[in-house]
Amino acid sequence: MTLMTKFLGAAAAAALSAGAALADPALIYDLGGKFDKSFNEAAYGGAERWAEETGGSYKDIEMQSEAQREQALRRFAEAGFNPVVTTGFSFSTPIAAVAGDYPDTKFVTIDGYVDPEEHPNVKSILFSEHEGSYLVGMMAAMASDSGTVGFVGGMDIPLIRKFACGYAQGVKAVNPDAEVIANMTGTTPAAWNDPVKGSELAKAQIGQGADVIYAAAGGTGLGVLQTAADEGILSIGVDSNQNHLHPGKVLTSMLKRVDNAVYESMTAGADLEAGVEVLGLAEDGVGVAMDEHNADLVTDEMTTAVEDAKAQIAAGEISVHDYSSDDSCPALTF
Amino acid sequence: MDKMPAWADVVLIPLISLLLAAILSAVVILAIGESPVEAFNLMVDGALMRSSGWGYTLYYATNFIFTGLAVAVAFHARMFNIGGEGQAMLGGLGVALACLYVPWPHWTLAMLGSTLGAAAFGAAWALIPAYLQARRGSHIVITTIMFNFIAAALLNYLLIGVLKPTGSMEPASAKFDPSFALPTFQQMFSSADAPLFRGAPANVSFFLALAACLFVWLLIWRSRLGYEIRAYGWSQTGAKYAGISGTRIIIISMLISGGLAGLMAVNTTQGEAERLILNSTEGAGFIGIAVALMGRNHPFGVLLAAILFGFLYQGGAELALWTNIPRELIVVIQALVILFTGALDNMVRMPLERIFLALRRKES
Numbered sequence: 001m002t003l004m005t006k007f008l009g010a011a012a013a014a015a016l017s018a019g020a021a022l023a024d025p026a027l028i029y030d031l032g033g034k035f036d037k038s039f040n041e042a043a044y045g046g047a048e049r050w051a052e053e054t055g056g057s058y059k060d061i062e063m064q065s066e067a068q069r070e071q072a073l074r075r076f077a078e079a080g081f082n083p084v085v086t087t088g089f090s091f092s093t094p095i096a097a098v099a100g101d102y103p104d105t106k107f108v109t110i111d112g113y114v115d116p117e118e119h120p121n122v123k124s125i126l127f128s129e130h131e132g133s134y135l136v137g138m139m140a141a142m143a144s145d146s147g148t149v150g151f152v153g154g155m156d157i158p159l160i161r162k163f164a165c166g167y168a169q170g171v172k173a174v175n176p177d178a179e180v181i182a183n184m185t186g187t188t189p190a191a192w193n194d195p196v197k198g199s200e201l202a203k204a205q206i207g208q209g210a211d212v213i214y215a216a217a218g219g220t221g222l223g224v225l226q227t228a229a230d231e232g233i234l235s236i237g238v239d240s241n242q243n244h245l246h247p248g249k250v251l252t253s254m255l256k257r258v259d260n261a262v263y264e265s266m267t268a269g270a271d272l273e274a275g276v277e278v279l280g281l282a283e284d285g286v287g288v289a290m291d292e293h294n295a296d297l298v299t300d301e302m303t304t305a306v307e308d309a310k311a312q313i314a315a316g317e318i319s320v321h322d323y324s325s326d327d328s329c330p331a332l333t334f
Numbered sequence: 335m336d337k338m339p340a341w342a343d344v345v346l347i348p349l350i351s352l353l354l355a356a357i358l359s360a361v362v363i364l365a366i367g368e369s370p371v372e373a374f375n376l377m378v379d380g381a382l383m384r385s386s387g388w389g390y391t392l393y394y395a396t397n398f399i400f401t402g403l404a405v406a407v408a409f410h411a412r413m414f415n416i417g418g419e420g421q422a423m424l425g426g427l428g429v430a431l432a433c434l435y436v437p438w439p440h441w442t443l444a445m446l447g448s449t450l451g452a453a454a455f456g457a458a459w460a461l462i463p464a465y466l467q468a469r470r471g472s473h474i475v476i477t478t479i480m481f482n483f484i485a486a487a488l489l490n491y492l493l494i495g496v497l498k499p500t501g502s503m504e505p506a507s508a509k510f511d512p513s514f515a516l517p518t519f520q521q522m523f524s525s526a527d528a529p530l531f532r533g534a535p536a537n538v539s540f541f542l543a544l545a546a547c548l549f550v551w552l553l554i555w556r557s558r559l560g561y562e563i564r565a566y567g568w569s570q571t572g573a574k575y576a577g578i579s580g581t582r583i584i585i586i587s588m589l590i591s592g593g594l595a596g597l598m599a600v601n602t603t604q605g606e607a608e609r610l611i612l613n614s615t616e617g618a619g620f621i622g623i624a625v626a627l628m629g630r631n632h633p634f635g636v637l638l639a640a641i642l643f644g645f646l647y648q649g650g651a652e653l654a655l656w657t658n659i660p661r662e663l664i665v666v667i668q669a670l671v672i673l674f675t676g677a678l679d680n681m682v683r684m685p686l687e688r689i690f691l692a693l694r695r696k697e698s
Binding site for chain 1: 390393394483487489490491494495498500501502503505506509533535606607609611612613614647650651654655660661664665
């Protein structure tokens with residue numbers, strides 16, 4: 001009996017020290033997959049940057065099914081990975097279910113929200129996508145000659161409506177008479193990776209007079225950007241800087257710095273501060289991409305207007321309506 | 335005339351097919367520079383050597399039993415129900431409505447209610463394609479596939495609008511009352527000093543799936559309706575001559591099929607997620623086709639095939655967790671199994687039949 005307890009004790013100690021020695025961060029991608037040219041890939045980029053700069057190593061996994069979420073969280077926590085970073089709002093519920101069982105592990109949910117009072121070891125990182133979309137909406141309205149601009153969303157979910165709503169408000173702020181055509185690609189997760197349908201929607205919007213199209217659709221957006229470039233109109237990229245995809249044809253990109261969120265979470269490591277963090281314009285969590293590829297497209301007037309609006313939003317003088325706060329949008333009907 | 339003994343048909347052919355799929359998978363894994371032996375060990379260890387692994391294997395298997403039975407029942411009437419996916423989605427809606435809007439006093443009653451809701455909604459979703467086939471001759475394959483997309487659109491509409499709690503980012507319904515949660519295997523089989531099935535989602539609905547297997551066996555081989563379904567499946571004109579109404583058989587077999595597919599939602603929606611999520615079916619409706627093919631449309635075969643696919647799913651998850659095999663290749667491995675056991679059945683069957691015929695000729 002005593003021998004047994006000794007063995008067990010030794011095993012437990014070994015397991016503990018192994019866990020402590022490990023303490024690598026882990027990253028879990030949402031169903032969209034690691035290389036979606038957008039949201040998850042930005043997270044991957046952040047993790048790679050961290051690994052390159054620190055020489056550390058991390059573990060990552062792509063989800064295949066809903067039931068795997070909780071499984072992956074538990075297995076990583078049990079194996080001693082810390083912190084466990086997840087991308088996508090769908091992780092908020094599984095994390096809330098798991099976090100209590102592993103109080104020494106820090107969990108990060110990017111785009112998700114977990115009550116910090118109930119779960120003191122969870123950090124929720126949210127982005128003000130509506131504010132960034134507002135700025136690109138302003139630029140779209142200024143660049144448009146026809147007074148009609150387009151929006152192509154991926155799957156029809158509240159998050160994408162939040163993008164569309166901010167965009168429409170930005171457009172209307174510059175030109176109250178402008179028309180915003182908003183289309184969603186589909187109602188299944190396949191809508192995130194359907195460039196052909198993206199291209200069709202872009203053509204349909206061009207047919208209705210749109211001459212700037214904002215794509216917030218993951219891999220589907222690549223089709224929108226391609227068609228816009230082929231048809232000689234302007235497009236707006238999303239999440240990562242997509243200006244370089246078609247130089248001189250992409251007006252700008254709405255940046256969502258998921259990479260920074262991952263990078264900083266991994267840098268903080270096990271000492272990560274839990275709680276809720278909202279990354280908006282003021283924190284450079286979202287913004288517009290300006291580089292040599294779109295320098296010729298952006299006029300001084302646009303730059304000034306965007307800078308002014310950015311300062312006013314940061315100062316609270318302009319408030320951009322957030323679709324997810326009440327499931328409605330003053331500037332656009334879905 | 336039987337070209338080969340029954341045991342060769344039900345045991346030998348699936349085994350050889352599996353072996354071929356395993357060999358090809360090993361080649362694929364080798365080609366990307368990983369060790370197939372290690373990968374296989376990981377899959378077996380993760381899915382079958384730990385009780386929590388079994389908990390996941392059986393959770394996935396429960397889904398596949400329901401959808402496999404759904405395809406099998408319809409297939410006995412020579413109806414190819416590809417709409418298991420949509421019927422399961424609607425089943426989820428039935429479960430959600432039963433759990434969100436009825437104050438059940440106990441989880442057993444909640445389970446009864448959600449079972450009825452899931453079966454009714456799943457069956458209702460199969461009714462329209464069944465009617466169109468029976469009365470209008472619209473091909474069931476086409477209509478059921480189209481109904482999958484309509485189901486996805488309907489569910490999406492409900493989950494970003496009516497059923498979504500305001501302010502939530504996720505397209506999902508509110509959580510069900512915690513007292514409706516189905517007992518998991520962990521709660522049922524664990525004792526204080528021997529925790530079993532830790533954290534695994536397998537739950538009491540696995541037994542519902544076993545009961546469904548028994549029900550389908552009784553229905554198809556021990557009831558008059560089952561006899562009529564099989565008779566219609568073998569020969570429509572013969573059945574008509576015998577006074578069996580084709581319309582009735584098509585509609586009833588599709589209703590049962592849709593109901594069985596819908597029941598899957600009891601496992602995913604009430605058992606696992608405890609709320610209605612958009613992506614709760616995850617292709618189980620399509621896996622059901624492979625499960626039914628491999629299980630030779632017999633409930634016991636479906637049960638075994640479902641457990642095999644459960645193993646592939648859970649083993650695939652383990653591979654994704656602990657190796658660098660990308661998930662696309664895990665899908666390739668799963669697809670190889672489907673290809674060999676389902677689509678390429680004849681490739682193994684024909685040479686085998688020839689061997690058995692040759693052997694028999696030698697004997698005589």
